[in-house]
Amino acid sequence: MPIITNIDDLKRLHKRRAPKMFFDYAESGSWTEQTFRENTSDFDKIRFRQRVAVDMTNRTTKGSLLGTDYEMPVALAPVGLTGMQNADGEIKAARAAEKFGVPYCLSTMSICSIEDIRQNTSAPFWFQLYVMRDEDFVDNIIQRAKNAGCSALVITVDLQILGQRHKDLKNGLTAPPKLTPKTLLNLSTKWSWGLEMLGTHRRTFRNIVGHAKSVENMSSLHSWTAEQFDPALNWETIAKLKENWGGKVIIKGILDPEDAKEAVKAGADAIIVSNHGGRQLDGALSSIRMLPKIVEAVGGQIEIHLDSGIRSGQDVLKALAMGADGVMIGRAYIYGLGAMGEKGVTTALDIIQKELDTTMALCGKRNISDIDRDILLVPEDFE
Numbered sequence: 001m002p003i004i005t006n007i008d009d010l011k012r013l014h015k016r017r018a019p020k021m022f023f024d025y026a027e028s029g030s031w032t033e034q035t036f037r038e039n040t041s042d043f044d045k046i047r048f049r050q051r052v053a054v055d056m057t058n059r060t061t062k063g064s065l066l067g068t069d070y071e072m073p074v075a076l077a078p079v080g081l082t083g084m085q086n087a088d089g090e091i092k093a094a095r096a097a098e099k100f101g102v103p104y105c106l107s108t109m110s111i112c113s114i115e116d117i118r119q120n121t122s123a124p125f126w127f128q129l130y131v132m133r134d135e136d137f138v139d140n141i142i143q144r145a146k147n148a149g150c151s152a153l154v155i156t157v158d159l160q161i162l163g164q165r166h167k168d169l170k171n172g173l174t175a176p177p178k179l180t181p182k183t184l185l186n187l188s189t190k191w192s193w194g195l196e197m198l199g200t201h202r203r204t205f206r207n208i209v210g211h212a213k214s215v216e217n218m219s220s221l222h223s224w225t226a227e228q229f230d231p232a233l234n235w236e237t238i239a240k241l242k243e244n245w246g247g248k249v250i251i252k253g254i255l256d257p258e259d260a261k262e263a264v265k266a267g268a269d270a271i272i273v274s275n276h277g278g279r280q281l282d283g284a285l286s287s288i289r290m291l292p293k294i295v296e297a298v299g300g301q302i303e304i305h306l307d308s309g310i311r312s313g314q315d316v317l318k319a320l321a322m323g324a325d326g327v328m329i330g331r332a333y334i335y336g337l338g339a340m341g342e343k344g345v346t347t348a349l350d351i352i353q354k355e356l357d358t359t360m361a362l363c364g365k366r367n368i369s370d371i372d373r374d375i376l377l378v379p380e381d382f383e
């Protein structure tokens with residue numbers, strides 16, 4: 001077992017352990033992957049101001065998201081097919097989040113269901129909704145999330161139409177994998193993954209099976225999504241969903257100040273500045289680059305969270321200093337899960353918290369609420 005000191009180590013182990021088609025599913029961006037690459041490289045362009053001789057005896061990374069206190073203002077992002085990276089992956093990730101003290105967000109496109117998470121954890125979790133054409137399905141899943149006591153509905157608005165990821169098409173991605181010569185080759189060298197999967201029956205999309213139309217005939221994730229997801233989704237739909245839900249709503253996938261203002265009008269309690277981890281509009285700017293303009297447009301009215309590209313506690317600190325109230329991590333915890341299951345997710349969270357704590361201290365900050373733009377050196381042409 002290699003010594004794990006950073007998120008990149010977890011990524012390498014994930015790659016070694018998981019079948020290629022599932023690692024590729026996590027690691028890819030759409031088309032040329034320009035946005036996917038820039039999500040991380042743009043963070044590297046922002047630098048810190050080192051400050052010294054500030055008493056750092058009492059300091060904390062604790063922060064709040066939507067009125068609830070957490071160990072740090074970092075949530076686990078909704079990630080489809082999490083349970084194919086590691087058996088019962090959603091349950092393992094939700095457990096790790098609960099024990100650590102950060103929120104977990106379950107994707108519509110999960111292997112484990114809303115009810116599976118409720119039975120295996122006790123903390124309230126967030127539920128992420130993909131709006132499907134089938135209105136009965138949407139009403140039903142919202143009701144199930146209410147019954148499970150979910151504390152926020154995260155409505156994803158940047159995937160009415162699916163951005164193409166070449167690797168998924170080439171790998172013939174389905175869940176569970178169909179056994180063809182190509183997929184057998186893809187799965188064949190990963191014995192430990194295979195043995196673990198044999199121990200669970202949760203190998204299809206349990207949130208939607210039996211509800212959404214034609215999932216049983218799913219030919220590929222790409223064509224199935226095109227059939228099911230509602231291309232007509234608009235701000236009126238979102239206002240209606242908010243009414244139907246009756247609780248806190250987070251709009252995920254905002255990358256433009258005008259859309260951020262619309263989200264406020266539609267009644268959002270928070271937005272997530274996101275380009276879906278570079279998996280949708282290739283050529284869009286990175287979330288961190290768009291954040292300042294969005295903060296300027298809506299700052300103070302509702303909470304602004306950010307995801308896409310966060311791989312370290314330093315990145316978390318940069319996002320907070322640029323004006324985010326909180327962040328979500330996607331791949332950073334998925335690498336941990338794919339590498340070592342629940343322990344890997346905890347390791348990812350530990351790494352990020354330690355990096356955040358140390359970097360805050362070296363910038364002269366003891367509390368999340370003290371973090372401001374002053375700790376950064378941002379290139380003039382960044383915004």
Ligand code: FNR
Nearest residue numbers: 026077078079080107156276277307308309330331
């Ligand atoms: C995602 N994301 C995502 N978002 C969502 O709203 N519902 C979903 O089902 C999924 N599924 C999904 C699968 C995989 C493999 C990835 C990598 C991402 C997007 C996710 O919530 C988040 O926006 C990104 O992961 C953030 O980027 P980073 O942190 O992965 O760079």
